[in-house]
Amino acid sequence: MVEFGQFLEILIGGLLSGVLYSLVALGFVLIFKASGVFNFAQGAMVLLAGLALVRSLDFLVARGIPMPVAILMGLMFAGLVMALTAWLIERFVLGPLVNQDGLTLFMSTIGATFILEGAAQMIFGSDVYPLPLFPTDAWFLFESAFPGGILVNKLDVWGGLIAAILVAGLALFFQRTKTGRALRAVADDHAAAQSVGIPISWIWFVVWLVAGLVALVAATVWGTKLGVQFSITFLALKALPVLIIGGFTSVPGAIVGGLIVGAGEKLAEAYLGPQIGGGIEYWFAYVLALAVLLVRPQGLFGERIIERI
Amino acid sequence: MKADVNPKPVARSGPVVANGDVLLAVSNVSLSFGGVKAIRDVSLDIRKGEIRAIIGPNGAGKTSMLNVINGFYHPQQGTISFKGRERRAMRPYIAASQGIARTFQNVALFKGMSTLDNIMTGRTLKMRKGIIQQALYWGLSQREEIQHRRVVEEIIDFLEIQHIRKTPVGKLPYGLQKRVELGRALATEPELLLLDEPMAGMNLEEKQDMSRFILTVRDAFNTTIALIEHDIGVVMDLSDRVVVLDYGRKIADGTPAEVQANQAVIDAYLGIPH
Numbered sequence: 001m002v003e004f005g006q007f008l009e010i011l012i013g014g015l016l017s018g019v020l021y022s023l024v025a026l027g028f029v030l031i032f033k034a035s036g037v038f039n040f041a042q043g044a045m046v047l048l049a050g051l052a053l054v055r056s057l058d059f060l061v062a063r064g065i066p067m068p069v070a071i072l073m074g075l076m077f078a079g080l081v082m083a084l085t086a087w088l089i090e091r092f093v094l095g096p097l098v099n100q101d102g103l104t105l106f107m108s109t110i111g112a113t114f115i116l117e118g119a120a121q122m123i124f125g126s127d128v129y130p131l132p133l134f135p136t137d138a139w140f141l142f143e144s145a146f147p148g149g150i151l152v153n154k155l156d157v158w159g160g161l162i163a164a165i166l167v168a169g170l171a172l173f174f175q176r177t178k179t180g181r182a183l184r185a186v187a188d189d190h191a192a193a194q195s196v197g198i199p200i201s202w203i204w205f206v207v208w209l210v211a212g213l214v215a216l217v218a219a220t221v222w223g224t225k226l227g228v229q230f231s232i233t234f235l236a237l238k239a240l241p242v243l244i245i246g247g248f249t250s251v252p253g254a255i256v257g258g259l260i261v262g263a264g265e266k267l268a269e270a271y272l273g274p275q276i277g278g279g280i281e282y283w284f285a286y287v288l289a290l291a292v293l294l295v296r297p298q299g300l301f302g303e304r305i306i307e308r309i
Numbered sequence: 310m311k312a313d314v315n316p317k318p319v320a321r322s323g324p325v326v327a328n329g330d331v332l333l334a335v336s337n338v339s340l341s342f343g344g345v346k347a348i349r350d351v352s353l354d355i356r357k358g359e360i361r362a363i364i365g366p367n368g369a370g371k372t373s374m375l376n377v378i379n380g381f382y383h384p385q386q387g388t389i390s391f392k393g394r395e396r397r398a399m400r401p402y403i404a405a406s407q408g409i410a411r412t413f414q415n416v417a418l419f420k421g422m423s424t425l426d427n428i429m430t431g432r433t434l435k436m437r438k439g440i441i442q443q444a445l446y447w448g449l450s451q452r453e454e455i456q457h458r459r460v461v462e463e464i465i466d467f468l469e470i471q472h473i474r475k476t477p478v479g480k481l482p483y484g485l486q487k488r489v490e491l492g493r494a495l496a497t498e499p500e501l502l503l504l505d506e507p508m509a510g511m512n513l514e515e516k517q518d519m520s521r522f523i524l525t526v527r528d529a530f531n532t533t534i535a536l537i538e539h540d541i542g543v544v545m546d547l548s549d550r551v552v553v554l555d556y557g558r559k560i561a562d563g564t565p566a567e568v569q570a571n572q573a574v575i576d577a578y579l580g581i582p583h
Binding site: 099178181182184185187188189191192193194195196197198199200249 | 496
């Protein structure tokens with residue numbers, strides 16, 4: 001019974017922490033769906049959003065503005081920063097590259113990453129800033145059934161709730177609105193989309209804005225967990241196996257991929273760790289991704305690519 | 310309710326202008342990519358209500374000309390005037406919003422989307438609700454969606470593709486994809502429709518169907534059509550006037566019979582004995 005309780009605790013903790021990976025992966029999926037670009041700058045955007053939020057919060061609170069109002073104003077400010085970023089990226093990075101190869105666009109996002117990281121830290125500072133938005137203590141569930149109960153972090157549960165709301169909203173947006181359809185059209189074929197009068201520059205702005213706002217949401221949860229700091233950009237690397245497993249074009253895939261990675265790495269650490277040495281958590285996701293690539297290159301939920309020759 | 314929807318897919322309001330007026334004129338256009346001269350000092354006009362063919366051997370600059378007309382390429386020299394307004398270069402978005410629609414040589418559809426959604430994208434410019442309104446007034450934008458859906462269903466009926474309405478277009482055979490692409494262009498209610506090899510890779514029966522659709526679009530809705538086609542038989546049957554390009558130059562322009570008898574055209578296609 002003790003063992004089963006431990007297993008449940010690891011599984012639940014892993015699944016919930018996987019959802020936090022999904023939050024970051026969602027930003028990638030959005031941009032990939034709508035522009036066919038793998039956006040290397042997504043991690044930098046999480047950092048930028050987090051810094052803008054936490055620094056404006058500090059500024060407002062220091063001036064005696066009550067916390068709930070400060071949070072609201074801070075979120076609005078960070079949202080504006082992300083909108084400005086989206087506009088600048090469209091105007092100066094992607095706009096001049098319309099109709100270019102996907103690889104060219106990918107390279108340009110690597111350049112954007114360095115500029116965003118540098119600019120974010122130059123403007124907002126480069127320390128570790130705590131962001132106390134969500135409760136960080138834990139619940140102990142089923143204490144009667146299992147000795148000591150099952151530990152569940154409240155923050156992880158918040159993350160799961162937020163991810164669920166985001167996914168539902170994004171799915172509706174993509175499938176049911178004119179703009180969503182235009183986004184999918186631009187993703188499939190730039191030239192054809194232009195020929196029916198879809199304004200590409202506006203669509204790309206919208207996509208990068210939405211991805212920026214998703215980055216902001218990810219930053220609230222991850223900032224609470226780790227503090228807002230530079231190493232948050234490495235989340236992008238953890239999102240990569242999530243994307244490969246779930247499929248680059250699928251919003252539900254990003255969630256399921258996150259769950260698999262989160263649960264997989266925690267269980268592997270707990271049960272394989274003692275046999276083959278610790279630290280499995282750090283590489284397990286990549287091995288999983290490699291296995292998926294061998295069997296199903298488009299990912300579990302990705303669109304199968306059929307090329308006519 | 311009835312006032313909002315056009316009864317026919319591409320019917321237009323206002324009086325039909327008599328044939329003969331110039332709808333689009335290309336004047337002295339030259340286009341080059343680095344050292345390659347794709348178009349050299351070409352002028353041509355397209356008149357209201359006609360079917361205008363652009364023919365020529367491979368690499369003659371036919372597709373480049375369509376790309377100049379709808380704004381994908383910006384010529385180094387020359388001007389384009391559409392509906393009397395002259396400009397140096399078109400932009401694709403402007404061209405589409407002023408009534409120029411097109412299809413592509415290598416079918417350019419949105420492969421992950423259904424036939425219905427593909428044709429619905431053609432309604433983008435006709436839909437007026439912005440992104441904020443879509444979020445706030447769900448019901449209103451749903452009603453707009455339904456109105457446009459009705460227009461799209463009529464286009465689907467016209468092109469006889471009811472049975473593939475919900476099929477992702479990536480799975481369709483080539484001939485049907487070409488038809489869906491025509492449907493998407495028609496959904497924009499164009500005044501000028503540019504068709505880049507609409508019958509390439511089709512069998513005889515499919516070519517006959519496509520010819521029928523093209524003629525109906527012109528006759529019933531008075532849409533002006535410019536088409537590139539390699540099947541000379543089709544070109545001679547369908548078109549009112551033909552322009553012939555060779556190595557980026559215009560070598561002939563006139564009725565199908567005139568062009569057929571033109572020595573420069575015969576030389577371009579068959580070569581000159583040395």
